[in-house]
Amino acid sequence: MTLLSSDSVTSFGPAVALACRECGTRTELGPHYACLECFGPLEVVYDVPRVTREQIAAGPQSLWRYKDFLPVPADVASQPGLRPGWTKLVKADNLARELGIRSLWVKDDSGNPTHSFKDRVVAVALSAARQLGFTTIGCASTGNLANAVAAAAARAGLRSVVFVPSDLEAGKTVTTAVYGGTLVAVEGSYDDVNRLCSEVAADQPWGFVNINLRPYYAEGSKTVGFEVAEQLGWHLPEQVVAPVASGSLLTKVDKAFKELGAAGLVEATPYKVFGAQATGCSPVSQAYRDGTDVVRPVRPKTIAKSLAIGNPADGPYALDVVRRTGGAIADVSDEEVVEGIRLLARTEGIFAETAGGVTVAVTRKLLAAGLLDPDAETVILNTGDGLKTLDAVAPVVGPSATIPPSYDAFQKAGLA
Amino acid sequence: MTLLSSDSVTSFGPAVALACRECGTRTELGPHYACLECFGPLEVVYDVPRVTREQIAAGPQSLWRYKDFLPVPADVASQPGLRPGWTKLVKADNLARELGIRSLWVKDDSGNPTHSFKDRVVAVALSAARQLGFTTIGCASTGNLANAVAAAAARAGLRSVVFVPSDLEAGKTVTTAVYGGTLVAVEGSYDDVNRLCSEVAADQPWGFVNINLRPYYAEGSKTVGFEVAEQLGWHLPEQVVAPVASGSLLTKVDKAFKELGAAGLVEATPYKVFGAQATGCSPVSQAYRDGTDVVRPVRPKTIAKSLAIGNPADGPYALDVVRRTGGAIADVSDEEVVEGIRLLARTEGIFAETAGGVTVAVTRKLLAAGLLDPDAETVILNTGDGLKTLDAVAPVVGPSATIPPSYDAFQKAGLA
Known part of the structure; x- marks a missing residue:
């Protein structure tokens, strides 16, 4: 359903159309997500203006500094919104030492307003919703996306309608319901x-961020790649490790790097893109190992719930990117995920959710297998916050000692 | 115990001494916190260099942009640390409308690395620890401070030793223990x-951030005030509402405003400072109401645990600031705290911890009482994150409806 009447004034900035990723057929900008010719996924096509590093650096300290590469109007930063993005790129020297890698960075998206990278994609989808006349936005989710949409x-000042499974933990219900949608x-x-x-x-005049607004939504992930390059001083890293759920983030980071090169904002140096999955939901990793481009759906069974998409829509595209750039994909057990969370926390003071544990643990595994080059500059993506997945580490961390409240007891405990 | 030997090279930047807040007696910079003459609290004294707005704006996007007003060395930003600060100042138009106030901003410190303003004070204490030769830092805490110190x-790369009550909820233990100290x-x-x-x-060669490093630690809170003024375009707000635990934050925001005026970075326009407490731990609010400067200790009983200091060290100084500037202090019930959290979440998409709920609810109360001017530009401080105090809202928020997985059921539920 489209709400666009002929006299609507809409602006998607530099975006000029949607195009099918499979057959290339173009369609007008609107609440469309599947090609009418072949049912392939639609992607935003741009006529990017000439932009300089200085113009970007003078922009807002949020993802809107890259508005010229997004389907958003020029005044997007003045519209009410959470202003996510421009999160920290942390030089992870302690972790690098432990992993035996020369130069390592963590792009820490737990610093976003609702503490996951989903705030980025929702921000772009919300702008599209506004342009298309939707006053209600919705999604299906079990966690981070629900938080981001409701907030x-x-x-x-829009209405939100968020759908979740009824057996969700009370904690996850609270973090969405508190926003009052x-x-x-x-x-x-x-x-x-x-x-x-x-x-x-299909029936309500609502914008579902990851359904009928998906082409816009997905573009928000590019800003992770843009920020990494700018924060490195306008160059591309040699290696990047991204978690894989639907596979969209990984492909959009690649797209961002290509767009920066094409725009002359960075030198188009070679880079390798690596993917990380939990073994309990590793259809893309399995396809990579099998040397096929067919991603066979699985029934997820892993503590990394934010990555637990058994039938990943962008899995084949993620495989394309990884193979084209010379990267790899690997998966790790839930025990390794927990170890990954703890390793990142004790070395860098970053408490990641399970998805971050997956990425750290896969990085270690790829290094051990010789697939990641320990001498190449490497960026790993932490997409969420450990406060949302406390249950993952609760069984294995706790007090060093429990003592009576006396200095004598403290001394005897041997903690000094 | 001091670890400074005569040949140590230390630097506290513009700080030149410690001075007693009661009798003014000066002592050298070191791990001292109580005046040897009168046992009054020590505070850092500076010889602030001439700094321009442009120099600050060109500095790092963290609290270190204000290094010239802090007891830290010039190269502090290049030392390993979490780089807190420079959090968002949110124009809260929706909340302003609900409260009936013209111009309202929320300084949202939930955006800090461990999601509370404690990252700021710990960052300055940690720098002091390094200068003083401590390789272990510690604290007593039940929540935010423990997280911040451990991270x-x-x-x-320092050791942390964090002391907590043994009956703490498992969740709060996890968020500290995960960092491996x-x-x-x-x-x-x-x-x-x-x-x-x-x-x-007194016996171990350790820097306790809120004991023997307290004079340095407390200075970190000034950066909240510095950032508010800079983010408003280099002017002071007319009213600011701060939560009161020890009272330190409130007094340091006032100190920051005065220092900015003295340095010529802002016009020294008048401002009023307001304090917010939970009724279940409101000794400063009670003293304000009683017209006394004697703060009588109480036994805390409130869901706002991060404000539950029954014997607030800086209570009398907070009263001084509030009375000198023409502000006020009020307290709110736990029910109002929960309403405050929900109000901020549904209007601005900011999920605050209980302390933020206290501040929002007190703001409403002070407006209703005519003590806050609805026409004056007002900033309220949110110091922490709702993800850490889920229990406060869990009993009162939840799904709008629970339905079977069919469109028919959805339509019958009347949610469209």
Whole structure:
């Protein structure tokens, strides 16, 4: 359903159309996500203006500094929103030492407003929703996306309708419900929730960020790549390790690097893109290992729930990027995920959610296998916050000692 | 115990001495916190260099942009650390409308690395620890400070020893223990833990951030005030509302405003400072109401645990600031705290911890009482993150409806 009437004034900035990633057929900018010719996914096409590093550096300290590479109007930064992005790129010398790698950085997206990279994609989807006349935005989610949509809608003065499985932990329900939107608990699996949302999106005049707004939404992930390059002093890293859920983030970081090179903002030096999955949901890693481009759906079973997409929409595109750039994909057990979280926390003081543990643990594994070059400048992406996945580490960390409240007891405990 | 030998090379930047806040007696910079003459608290004294707005704006995007106003060396930004500060100042138009106030901003310190303003004070204390030769930093805490110390020490490569009451919720233990320092669970109340830490600090060569490093630590809170003024375009707000635990933050924001005026960085326009407490721990609010400057200790009983200091060290100084500037102090019930959290979340998409709920609810109360001017530009301080105090809102927020996974059921639920 489109809400665009002929007299609507809309602006998607430098975006000029949507195009099918499979057959290339173009369609107008609108709430469309599948090609009418071949049902392939649609992607935003741009006519990017000439932009200088100085213009970008003078822009807002948020993802909107890259508005000239996004389907958003020129005044997007003045619209009400959470202003995510421009998160820290941390020089991870302690972790590098432990892993035996020369130059390592962590792009830490736990610094976003609701503490995950989802704030970026939601910000772009919300701008599109506004341009297309939607006053309600929605999503299906079990966690980070639900938080991001509900919070962004609250700030923007839009209504949110978020669908979650009814057996979600109370904690995750709270972190969405507190923003006061409509929260629908669905008695069924996450797949059931997703199916229901597609039906709702087809019938209600609502913008579902990861359904009918998906082409815009997905572009938000490019800003991770833009920021990494700018924060490195306008050059591309030689290696980047990204977690893989739908596979979209990984492909968009690659797209960002290519766009920066094409725009002359960085030298188009070679880089390798690596993917990280949890073994309990590793269809893309499996396809990489099998040497195929067919991603076979799996039933997820892992503590890394934010990566637990058994049938990843962008899996084949992620495989393309990894193979084209000379990277690799690997997966790690839940025990290794927990070790990855602890390693990052004790070396860099960054408490990542399970997805971050996956990325750290896979980085270690790829180094051990000789697939990551220990002498190449490497960036790993932490996409979320450990405060949201406390259960993952709760069983294995705790007090060093429990003592009575006396100095004598303290001395006897041998902690000095 | 001091570790400074005569040949140590130390630098506290523009800081030149410590001085007693009561009798003015000066002492050398060192791990001292109480006046040898009168046992009054020591405060850092500076010889501030001439600094321009442009120099500050060209500095790092962290609290270190204000290094010329802090007891830290010139190269502090290049030392390993979490780089807190430079958090968002959010124009809160939706909240302003609900509260009936013309111009309202939220300084949102949940954006700090461990999601509370404690990262700021710990950063300055850690720098002092390094200058004084401490290789171990510690604290007594039940929450935010423990997180901040353990994380900062991990990044900086120092050892941390954090003392907590042994009956702490498992969640709060996890968020400190994950950083891998020494975590000591003490069988006793928070007061018992504090007493034990004072004994340990007297005997071990350790820097306790809020004991023997307290004069440095406390200065970190000034950066909240500096950032507010710079982010407003280099002017002082007319009103600021700060939560009161020890009272230190409130007094340091006032100190920051005065220092900016004295340095010629802002016009020294009048401003009023307001304090916010939870009724279940409101000794400063009570003293304000009673018209006295004697703060009588209480036994805390409130969900706002990060403000639950029954005997606030800086209470009398906070009262001074509030009365001198023409502000006020008020307190709110735990029910109002929860309403404050929900109000901020649904209007601005900011999920604050209980302390933020206190500040929002007190702001509403002071407006209703005519003590805050609805026409004056006002900044309220959110010092922490709702993800750390989920229990406060869990009983009162939840799904709008629970439905079977069918479009028919969705339509019947009347949510469209």
